[in-house]
Structure formats: C-alpha cells, structure tokens
Amino acid sequence: MKNKISKVEQGVILAAFLVCAVQIALIGYGSWKLGLVVPTCVTDVQPFESGKFITHASDRYEVHMVAKMWAFEPNVIRVPKGSTVDFYLTSKDINHGFQIDRTNINLNATPGAVNYAQARFTKPGIYAIVCNEYCGTAHHQMNGRVEVVDSTEPGSAEGVTGSAGSAAPAAGGLDTHPALAIFAKNGCNACHSLDGAKSLGPTFKGLYGRRVEFADGSSIAAADEAFMRESIQHPSKKIEKSYAPIMPATPVSEADIDQIIDYLKKSK
Numbered sequence: 732m733k734n735k736i737s738k739v740e741q742g743v744i745l746a747a748f749l750v751c752a753v754q755i756a757l758i759g760y761g762s763w764k765l766g767l768v769v770p771t772c773v774t775d776v777q778p779f780e781s782g783k784f785i786t787h788a789s790d791r792y793e794v795h796m797v798a799k800m801w802a803f804e805p806n807v808i809r810v811p812k813g814s815t816v817d818f819y820l821t822s823k824d825i826n827h828g829f830q831i832d833r834t835n836i837n838l839n840a841t842p843g844a845v846n847y848a849q850a851r852f853t854k855p856g857i858y859a860i861v862c863n864e865y866c867g868t869a870h871h872q873m874n875g876r877v878e879v880v881d882s883t884e885p886g887s888a889e890g891v892t893g894s895a896g897s898a899a900p901a902a903g904g905l906d907t908h909p910a911l912a913i914f915a916k917n918g919c920n921a922c923h924s925l926d927g928a929k930s931l932g933p934t935f936k937g938l939y940g941r942r943v944e945f946a947d948g949s950s951i952a953a954a955d956e957a958f959m960r961e962s963i964q965h966p967s968k969k970i971e972k973s974y975a976p977i978m979p980a981t982p983v984s985e986a987d988i989d990q991i992i993d994y995l996k997k998s999k
C-alpha cells in the first residue's frame with residue numbers, strides 16, 4: 732500500500748500553513764503599517780552619566796538610577812503612596828545589583844546598558860534599596876531607600892550630583908575644587924563625607940587643624956599637612972579612635988595629594 736495522505740491530514744497541513752501565513756501578515760502589518768515596536772530589554776536606550784528624578788504626574792515618576800562604587804544616584808526617592816515609578820538603571824563602573832525591598836524590583840546594573848523595571852508603591856513605608864552583587868570593599872554600604880509617604884506632597888529625590896541642583900554642595904564653595912575628581916576616582920567618598928555627615932571614615936569637613944585621638948591612646952592637637960600625607964600614603968599607621976582600620980592603601984600621586992591637602996585646608 733502506498734503512503735497516501737488522507738483528506739483530514741491535508742486539511743490539517745493546509746490549516747497550519749494558513750495560520751502561519753496570517754501571523755506573518757499580521758506581524759508585517761503591525762510593524763510597517765501601525766509602526767508597532769516589539770519591546771526588547773531596553774538596552775537600546777543610551778546609558779546616562781548622572782541620576783535623574785522626573786515628575787510626570789503627582790502619581791507618576793521616572794527615575795534614572797546610576798549605580799557606582801559605592802552609591803546609588805539618587806539614593807533617596809520620595810513619592811506619595813499610590814505612585815508608579817519607572818526605573819531606568821545603569822552603572823558607571825562595574826556590575827552592581829539593584830534590589831528594592833518588598834517590591835518586584837531586582838535588576839542588574841550593567842555598565843554600557845540600561846535595564847528597566849516598574850514598581851507601584853501602594854503602602855506607605857521605607858523600602859530599602861540595596862546592591863545585591865558583591866562589588867568591592869564598600870559593597871555593604873551601597874544602599875538607598877524609597878520613602879513612600881502618606882501625603883499629597885509631590886515626589887522628590889536626594890543624592891543627585893550634576894545638574895539637578897538638589898545635591899548638597901561641598902562646604903565653602905568648594906564644589907569645583909579639583910580634589911573632588913580625585914576623591915571620585917579613588918572612591919574616597921564611599922567612606923569620607925564632604926559635609927560633616929557620619930560615615931565609615933572621618934568626614935573631610937573640618938578635618939584639617941582639628942584634634943585627632945588615635946585608637947592606641949595617643950593624639951595630636953591639630954591635624955596638619957604631614958598627618959594628612961601620612962594618612963593617605965599609609966592609612967593603617969594611625970587609626971583614629973572609634974574607626975575601623977579598613978582604609979585601603981591607595982596609590983595617589985604627589986600632585987593629587989597636594990590638591991587633596993589644599994581641599995582639606997579649605998573645607999572648614
């Protein structure tokens with residue numbers, strides 16, 4: 732007996748071809764006639780350099796989030812409850828994680844790419860933002876928060892450097908000092924604040940000329956240039972009381988050290 736295709740089989744094969752043809756025709760119609768774009772993983776968005784907080788409506792916000800060693804920019808996002816927030820995330824240096832506690836947000840921050848997720852915040856509260864990808868000595872410090880408030884006040888953000896103008900400027904009009912670039916390059920501000928805020932290491936503000944007590948019980952009456960230089964070049968030699976001996980020895984050129992000392996002298 733010959734292999735004959737039955738009428739039923741012919742019908743099924745024909746139907747399958749028709750379904751395919753209709754689908755292809757619909758895809759073509761959608762993309763050429765209607766201009767529909769099939770969503771991708773948003774990596775065709777240009778990576779950005781600094782964080783941004785954009786208000787579209789009182790309950791609709793867009794955040795351009797920059798992850799970097801070892802901070803998020805912006806690091807505090809405040810929105811009224813019921814807000815929907817679009818997060819666009821990139822990294823300035825290496826891979827970081829970006830997770831918001833008690834939400835569906837869990838993204839990778841990848842240099843050169845932009846990842847996207849949306850969250851709706853219905854319950855007031857503080858939602859921690861953490862980096863969940865090990866990224867170096869201050870990985871555990873890399874965090875921020877979303878504050879969902881039970882009010883009608885418009886949303887806002889903190890910790891944005893650059894143009895937005897909401898960043899805390901360095902004390903004493905130092906916000907254009909060349910030392911800032913040196914701090915950024917070496918990650919100094921992960922542990923040393925510029926504005927007096929408490930952190931892992933002593934703040935840079937008012938450091939020059941102040942009394943310093945060390946872990947071994949000794950002290951100096953006034954932090955001077957020699958002490959600054961030594962602290963940068965041999966950070967484990969003298970540890971200020973109540974701080975951990977965790978500062979890595981960082982190769983900083985003589986010229987850069989001069990700039991840093993100049994900055995510290997001016998940062999009262």
Ligand code: CUA
Nearest residue numbers: 827862866870
């Ligand atoms: Cu960034 Cu861990």
